[in-house]
Structures are given as C-alpha cells and as structure tokens.
Amino acid sequence: MPIFSYTNTFKSTFELVDSEVVKVCYTIQNQHKRLSSEFMFSLEYVLRETLNNAVEHGNNMDADKNVGYLIEISGKDVYINIWDDGGGFDLEDILQTVKNDDEIGIRQRGLKSIVDLGFKIGINEKHICMRSKIEEKEETMISI
Numbered sequence: 001m002p003i004f005s006y007t008n009t010f011k012s013t014f015e016l017v018d019s020e021v022v023k024v025c026y027t028i029q030n031q032h033k034r035l036s037s038e039f040m041f042s043l044e045y046v047l048r049e050t051l052n053n054a055v056e057h058g059n060n061m062d063a064d065k066n067v068g069y070l071i072e073i074s075g076k077d078v079y080i081n082i083w084d085d086g087g088g089f090d091l092e093d094i095l096q097t098v099k100n101d102d103e104i105g106i107r108q109r110g111l112k113s114i115v116d117l118g119f120k121i122g123i124n125e126k127h128i129c130m131r132s133k134i135e136e137k138e139e140t141m142i143s144i
Contacts, residue, residue, distance in 0.1 A: 002072040002079075004031060009068035012059040012084065017051040017067070024071060032073065039135035042117045043078065047071075049110045050082045050128060058086030073134065080119075080130040088126040 006024055010016045025044045029035065051067055059065035065085035072079045114121060119132040 002074040004028065004073040005071070007068070007070040009066050011063055012055045012061070012065045012067050013063050014052060014055055017048065017055060020069070021047045021051065024069075028071070028073070034136045036135040042119075042132070046080065046114050046117065046119055046130060046132075049114060050080070050130070053110060054082055054084035054086070058084030058088075060086070076134050078132050078134055081124075081127050082130075083127045086126075088123070
C-alpha cells in the first residue's frame with residue numbers, strides 16, 4: 001500500500017503542467033521531508049518533461065484534450081503514470097534511436113535524460129509508466 005498517492009487530470013496546456021508540477025512537488029516535499037534535494041529535482045524534471053510531452057506530442061497542443069498523472073510513493077520506490085488523449089507512441093523505437101545515436105537529436109533528449117536520472121520507463125496501454133528508487137537525505141551525526 002502506498003504511503004503517498006496523488007492523481008489528477010487537467011486540460012492540456014503548458015501553463016497547467018507548470019501549476020500541477022509545482023503543486024504536487026510541494027505536497028510531496030512537505031509530507032516527506034527526508035527526500036533528498038537531488039531526488040526532488042529529478043522528480044520535478046521527470047514530471048515536467050513527461051507532462052509537457054503529453055501536451056505537445058500526445059495531444060498536439062489541443063487545450064480541449066486532457067492530460068493525467070498518478071504518483072505513488074511506496075517504501076523506497078516512486079511510481080509515475082502519465083496519460084493523454086493522443087494515439088500513443090512506440091517507446092522501443094524511440095529508446096533504440098536514442099541508444100544508437102552518438103549525438104542525440106534535440107527531440108529525443110527528454111526520454112534519454114529520464115533514463116539517465118535512474119528511472120525505468122515502460123508503456124502500459126497508452127500510459128507511460130516510470131519507476132525509480134527514492135533518495136533520502138543522509139543523517140548528520142554530531143558528537144560532542
């Protein structure tokens with residue numbers, strides 16, 4: 001059972017992506033103070049990148065379409081599920097292109113950077129699913 005779960009669906013605009021990312025990251029950080037700043041940076045980046053991709057590529061900038069997400073934190077894992085009203089894409093083709101090219105095209109850098117940040121990526125029906133281990137702050141011991 002997750003210790004944190006949050007889901008929302010919203011209209012497909014970059015402005016609403018920004019608002020959602022700020023809101024959910026603020027909520028997570030306030031409820032889980034032990035999460036490292038590096039992990040929170042990665043989480044914010046991954047959310048912003050994938051939600052922006054859903055707006056731009058999935059929904060073709062159509063503000064009448066919807067984008068949704070689910071974030072769950074369970075133990076030492078975070079799960080993210082992103083969906084939109086678009087037709088989907090072939091993740092394997094995109095990841096293979098990224099893997100084979102020495103110089104990544106500007107349009108493929110987002111998914112590669114998500115993998116480089118330690119997230120596993122998969123597709124479940126038309127949802128992009130990501131999973132990563134959570135990094136917590138290290139405790140500082142002071143002896144007197």
